[in-house]
Amino acid sequence: MTEMSSILETDGLTKRFGGLTAVDDVDLTVESGETRAIIGPNGAGKSTFINLVTGLLNPTEGSVRFDGDDITRQEPHEIVQQGVSKSFQTASIFPEMTVQENVRMAALAAERGSFRFDFLSRRDRLTDVADVAEEKMRAVDLWSDRAVDAQNLPYGDKRRLEIAIALASEPALLFMDEPTAGMSPEETDATVDLVEQVQRELGLTIVLVEHDMEIIFRIADRIAVLNRGSVIADATPDEVQGDPDVQEAYLGGVEL
Amino acid sequence: MSDDTETDGGTTVDVTPEEENLVDRLVAAKDGERFVAVAAFVGVFAMPFLLIDVLGVFDTLIGLSLGGFVGLPTLILSFGIVAVGYNILLGYTGLLSFGHAALFGSAAYAAGIFSNNVVASPLLAVVAGIVVATLLSWPIGFLSIRRSGVYFAVLTLTFGQMLYFYAFGPGSWLTNGDDGYTPFDVAGGPDLFGSLAMDASITTLFRDVTGLTLTLTDGLDMTVGYMLAALVSVLAIVVAHRIIKSPYGLILKAIGQNEQRVAFVGLNVFRYKLMAFILSGVFAGAGGALYALSKAGLTVHPNATLYWVVSGDFVIITAVGGVGSLAGPLIGAVVFEYIRLVVQGITVPGTEFQIGSLWRLLLGVVFVVVVTLFPDGIYGGLSSLGDRLVERFGAATDDRRPVEEVEETGGDD
Ligand SMILES: Nc1ncnc2c1ncn2[C@@H]1O[C@H](COP(=O)(O)OP(=O)(O)OP(=O)(O)O)[C@@H](O)[C@H]1O
Numbered sequence: 001m002t003e004m005s006s007i008l009e010t011d012g013l014t015k016r017f018g019g020l021t022a023v024d025d026v027d028l029t030v031e032s033g034e035t036r037a038i039i040g041p042n043g044a045g046k047s048t049f050i051n052l053v054t055g056l057l058n059p060t061e062g063s064v065r066f067d068g069d070d071i072t073r074q075e076p077h078e079i080v081q082q083g084v085s086k087s088f089q090t091a092s093i094f095p096e097m098t099v100q101e102n103v104r105m106a107a108l109a110a111e112r113g114s115f116r117f118d119f120l121s122r123r124d125r126l127t128d129v130a131d132v133a134e135e136k137m138r139a140v141d142l143w144s145d146r147a148v149d150a151q152n153l154p155y156g157d158k159r160r161l162e163i164a165i166a167l168a169s170e171p172a173l174l175f176m177d178e179p180t181a182g183m184s185p186e187e188t189d190a191t192v193d194l195v196e197q198v199q200r201e202l203g204l205t206i207v208l209v210e211h212d213m214e215i216i217f218r219i220a221d222r223i224a225v226l227n228r229g230s231v232i233a234d235a236t237p238d239e240v241q242g243d244p245d246v247q248e249a250y251l252g253g254v255e256l
Numbered sequence: 257m258s259d260d261t262e263t264d265g266g267t268t269v270d271v272t273p274e275e276e277n278l279v280d281r282l283v284a285a286k287d288g289e290r291f292v293a294v295a296a297f298v299g300v301f302a303m304p305f306l307l308i309d310v311l312g313v314f315d316t317l318i319g320l321s322l323g324g325f326v327g328l329p330t331l332i333l334s335f336g337i338v339a340v341g342y343n344i345l346l347g348y349t350g351l352l353s354f355g356h357a358a359l360f361g362s363a364a365y366a367a368g369i370f371s372n373n374v375v376a377s378p379l380l381a382v383v384a385g386i387v388v389a390t391l392l393s394w395p396i397g398f399l400s401i402r403r404s405g406v407y408f409a410v411l412t413l414t415f416g417q418m419l420y421f422y423a424f425g426p427g428s429w430l431t432n433g434d435d436g437y438t439p440f441d442v443a444g445g446p447d448l449f450g451s452l453a454m455d456a457s458i459t460t461l462f463r464d465v466t467g468l469t470l471t472l473t474d475g476l477d478m479t480v481g482y483m484l485a486a487l488v489s490v491l492a493i494v495v496a497h498r499i500i501k502s503p504y505g506l507i508l509k510a511i512g513q514n515e516q517r518v519a520f521v522g523l524n525v526f527r528y529k530l531m532a533f534i535l536s537g538v539f540a541g542a543g544g545a546l547y548a549l550s551k552a553g554l555t556v557h558p559n560a561t562l563y564w565v566v567s568g569d570f571v572i573i574t575a576v577g578g579v580g581s582l583a584g585p586l587i588g589a590v591v592f593e594y595i596r597l598v599v600q601g602i603t604v605p606g607t608e609f610q611i612g613s614l615w616r617l618l619l620g621v622v623f624v625v626v627v628t629l630f631p632d633g634i635y636g637g638l639s640s641l642g643d644r645l646v647e648r649f650g651a652a653t654d655d656r657r658p659v660e661e662v663e664e665t666g667g668d669d
């Protein structure tokens with residue numbers, strides 16, 4: 001966090017599904033290098049917000065700027081190529097490929113762009129791809145399992161593979177949708193350590209959706225609170241904790 | 257680190273056995289390009305001997321006509337090449353096309369029309385077939401791939417049927433419609449480079465060149481036409497192997513497993529799918545042109561080339577042989593064409609009963625049995641048997657998939 005310049009800005013971002021407004025006029029600014037948490041009750045629109053930014057969904061209204069460029073309505077692969085990547089809420093991996101093949105897929109795209117005509121070149125000569133993949137597998141501690149088919153990994157390892165894939169895309173901005181959901185306490189701890197570590201080492205900007213307040217207070221620089229699609233608070237953890245609106249949103253004032 | 261109780265820690269992958277066992281070395285070589293080329297070469301040239309001479313023994317011994325005929329190996333190769341390419345689409349990318357007859361058939365007609373109207377060169381006819389099928393696969397793929405699943409299959413089917421009806425009716429001026437088109441309708445038969453007659457056999461050539469008489473069995477006495485088909489096939493197999501070992505092999509497999517994730521690592525899924533479709537079109541073109549070559553002096557008919565049932569046959573060939581492998585579709589082509597063309601002609605000894613048109617029923621039974629017993633086709637069944645043998649006789653004990661290693665030779669482009 002040496003300089004505070006915004007890496008992501010949404011302007012009036014809105015998504016309606018029929019009568020339901022899942023994301024409602026959201027203006028959010030994420031500073032370069034920060035770890036930003038997005039919290040909010042179930043159905044608040046957190047995942048939908050991420051899907052709008054990363055291109056899975058097109059907004060009904062509003063725009064998204066990344067690094068100064070308008071990326072609204074771009075295809076997901078174009079957005080990823082510019083440096084925005086995400087780890088999915090439920091691990092989205094390639095089940096019948098090995099851990100190594102899974103991570104190399106992402107490294108391939110990061111190193112070589114979104115499309116090539118190289119169908120006659122040998123992929124076992126792509127040392128740059130292999131190196132990036134190895135680095136990410138080691139970072140999430142899956143290197144020794146690299147020959148295992150992804151579908152045979154235990155649940156927590158699948159989630160970490162998901163993170164390795166997201167990292168191998170070499171993003172500048174990483175969205176993580178509940179990266180620790182369903183993990184054991186030890187796995188959760190290791191994953192939070194990992195997030196802190198990559199944030200520090202790679203200078204990544206991270207936007208994290210998380211329900212566990214302990215984790216959020218440990219790693220978030222700022223917190224945005226979504227409720228029924230709207231941002232009801234956007235401040236430091238301490239400020240958010242004392243905000244009566246936020247307490248109200250969480251079932252009538254349960255202690256945060 | 258995971259608490260994996262079944263394996264003893266995670267370091268076994270790095271172990272290189274001190275003395276390399278012969279079985280392990282063979283297994284390691286199996287994926288190499290040279291091995292694939294040699295195996296394809298041997299297989300393609302041994303096939304006529306096995307099908308015609310070896311199985312033909314039963315004809316003379318017990319009067320059961322199990323032996324193939326001279327034109328069978330070429331037909332097997334032409335369908336086999338299509339299936340090898342089709343597998344890139346179905347087995348890797350997971351796209352079920354019912355329109356490949358359109359590509360195969362168009363190439364067959366293109367090869368024939370080219371040789372009758374431009375030059376009667378079989379080699380250039382193959383090129384013409386490939387070019388037409390490739391050019392056709394681009395718009396068909398482009399329009400079909402925008403939709404997924406059933407809609408993709410139905411769109412490809414629709415395009416295929418449009419071409420079929422065109423060739424049958426309005427396009428008769430070009431295709432000769434229901435009467436069939438005679439490719440290589442040239443006096444004296446088509447020549448390879450204008451000097452070697454396609455139907456000349458090795459023994460005839462040998463006699464012409466040396467003046468000596470050589471005697472070979474039917475299966476070994478191949479024609480120039482078969483040798484051309486064989487060499488085109490070896491090339492096609494090597495190219496397919498290359499594709500599988502290129503970044504495409506990994507990317508297309510990944511698209512087949514989780515398309516959305518491929519987009520979210522930053523790859524243009526549409527363009528890769530389209531490329532898979534076009535590449536399979538290249539193979540369908542080569543196969544179709546070889547099919548036309550095998551019909552020199554005979555006729556190419558829409559029902560045997562462009563009709564949607566032919567598309568279904570490619571699906572069956574690929575699935576019976578084994579999707580996702582290189583050898584599987586070729587094995588499937590052997591089984592399919594053998595049942596269609598040889599088993600069909602069998603008369604059960606001691607009776608008057610001929611299999612005849614019951615061959616489709618028999619094929620269905622074979623299909624059901626294979627798919628039930630071996631979900632990964634005949635090749636899948638064979639290779640799991642092979643794995644068990646390797647486990648028994650090889651030195652390496654790790655039952656996990658081998659890691660794909662990267663050669664330290666620097667980039668290639
Ligand atoms: N594709 C869709 N079509 C219709 N409604 C949708 C769609 N996706 C999400 N919604 C609705 O939009 C609202 C916001 O959903 P979203 O998944 O973004 O919530 P969330 O904050 O991520 O919740 P959770 O904490 O449970 O993951 C919900 O009411 C949901 O039912």
Ligand SMILES: [Mg+2]
Pocket residue numbers: 046047048089177
């Ligand atoms: Mg969600």
